[in-house]
Amino acid sequence: MDKVLIKKKDDLLQYLYLKDKKIILCFAKSGDITEEVIADDCFTDFDACYDEDGNKNVIYYNQENEIIFLTQKSSEWTKKVLYAYKDKKTHISNFNLLIKEKILHIFFAIHNSNNPHEVYLIHQKWDKSWSGSNIALIKNISFTPFYNLFLDEEGNIHLIYITKEKNKHQLYYACYIKDRWSQKSLIAEAESIFFPDVIVDSEKNVHILWVEEDIIQEIKYKKKTPGSWPKGSWSSSLTLAYSNNIKSCYFTVLENNLWCTYIQNNVFFTAMSSDNGTSWSKPFKIPPFPSDYTLFKLKNIKDNLKSNYSFINSEGDFIPSLQYKLTRKNGEKDSYFTFYIKEVQEYLNILIKKIENIKEEKRLLEEELTRKNSELTIKNRNITELQELVKQISEEKAKIALKADNYNTMVNSLLLENENLKKQIKDLQNKIILLSNKIEMLQNTSTIEKIKNIFKKPDQS
Known part of the structure; x- marks a missing residue:
């Protein structure tokens, strides 16, 4: 939230805003604005509020990975480091600061830059000592605010988150x-949910507001009546309005009436309930132009007004205010109701347009599917051809392997035959040696004796 209003008294507004990493405290009165820079190292965002002693309190995260708590007593600001994170990849944002009966509650979101899609919602409490817990793991949320709080008169905290x-x-x-x-x-489940808000009235009814989008955007409402902790009794969801361009939707309890205010097509609209949310009026336009107003986060600034947010102009006028009341001209009947036939017809027209868009998207998807199927058919055909080629290669490989086996058998046979020939040659060489020896012995004998010795049988002496 860019601007946080912490006090309104008569025509004096005290608020803080963030610019160029500076937290600036502003005093606006009758068009005159004075500013004071109270911090120049705010890295993400901040929150602020008064305590019961009238001290201003500010919480923020600086560039040194520190959570800083500022307190102004009288005219001096005191700065305190609540915690320092050593991991430079730690990122902290979405602060909420609540103080009641000197008990301090700090809420913030923390994540690591290596995994920005998983955010932990943290609650830290100071009541003479620190305590805290991880409330929830928030996944895949890229918008703010993704959670909201309300501190009731008994010091209980009501939380909604997406x-x-x-x-x-x-x-x-x-x-x-x-x-x-x-x-x-x-509470709800839809294709998209945003602008969650929660508020508790003087009768302890918990009112929850959100915008959800499936085919079109719808402002949804649900109430929990007082009951045993923690559930109580929940009502069924009620659609307060519908559109395709809803912005900045929030609750206000004003003079015991419950208001739902939002912007649609650059026009303020509001719906109202005077029976604690049991029935609602048809949304009606509010005359001012949104361009003349700025959305503020509120911190218990008026006794007769309960709200987390409000649009405020330079004169200090709030949206909504008691000057905008239901009349027969803008939609009041004997009892409140949500839709007329005209509104239902408009609702149906929006649905028809959305359905036509969905049909066109379906046609484009079918064309894309046909193209993908064609590509898949071609790829399957190529796969079949490759499988056939692999089969042929496998058969050729088997034939080559068979030939190789035959060649191995032939080579083994030749090697065996070669060994036999080597053995025969060796035997012949031995016989030649024996014959040579005999010839040498007979060189000195007569020819007849030589012939006899040659043909002499081995067993004759």
Whole structure:
């Protein structure tokens, strides 16, 4: 949130805003604005509020990976480092600061830059000592605010937050009572959910507001009546309005009436309930132009107004305010209701347009599917041809292997025959040696004796 309003008294506004990493405290009165830079090292965002002693308190994250707590007593600011993170990849943002009866509650989101799609929602509490917990793991959320809080009169904290699983957004509710968090309750599930808001009225009814989008955008509402902790009794969801361009939707409790205010096509609209959300008026236009107003985050600035946000102009006028009331001209009947036939017809027209767009998307997807199927057929054909080629290569390989086996058998036979020939040659060489010896012995005898000795049998002496 760019601007946080911490005090309104008569025509004096006190608010803080962030510019160029500087947190600036502004005093606006009758068109005159004075500014004071109270911090120049805010790295992400901040939050601020007054405590019961009238001290200003600010929480933020600086470039040194430190959570800083600023307190102004009288005219002096005191700076304190609550925690320093050693890992430079740590990223902290989405601060919320709540103080009641000198008990300090700090909420923030923390993630590591290596995994920005998983964010932990942290709650730290100071009540003479620090305590805290990881409330929830927020997945795949790329917008803010993805959570909202409300501190009721008894010091209980009501939390709603959005996460995303299995390609759908889920909206959960939990409450902090007597130093412990309740189990989370699933409030809604849709293709997209944004602008969550929660508020508690004087009768302890918990009112939850959000915008969801499946085919078109719808402002949804749900109420929990007082009951046993932690669930109580939940009403069914009610659609307060629909459009295709809803922005900045928030709750306000003003003079015991519940207001739902939002911008649609650069026009303020609001719906109102005077029976604690049981029934609602048809949304009606509010005359001012949104371009003349700025959205502020509110921190308990008026006794008769309860809200987390409000549009405020340079004169200090709030949206909504009591000057904008239901009349028969803008939609009031004997009892409040949500839709007329005209609105239903407009709703159907929007649905028809969305369906036509979906049909066109379906046609394009079918064309893409046909093209992919054609590519797949060609690839399958190529795979078949490759499989046939592999089969042929395998058969050729088998034939070559068979020939190789035959050649190996032939070579082995030749080697065996060669060994036999070598043996025969060796035997012949031995016989030649014996004959040579005999010839040498007979060289000195007569020819007849030589002939006799040659033909003499071995057993004759």
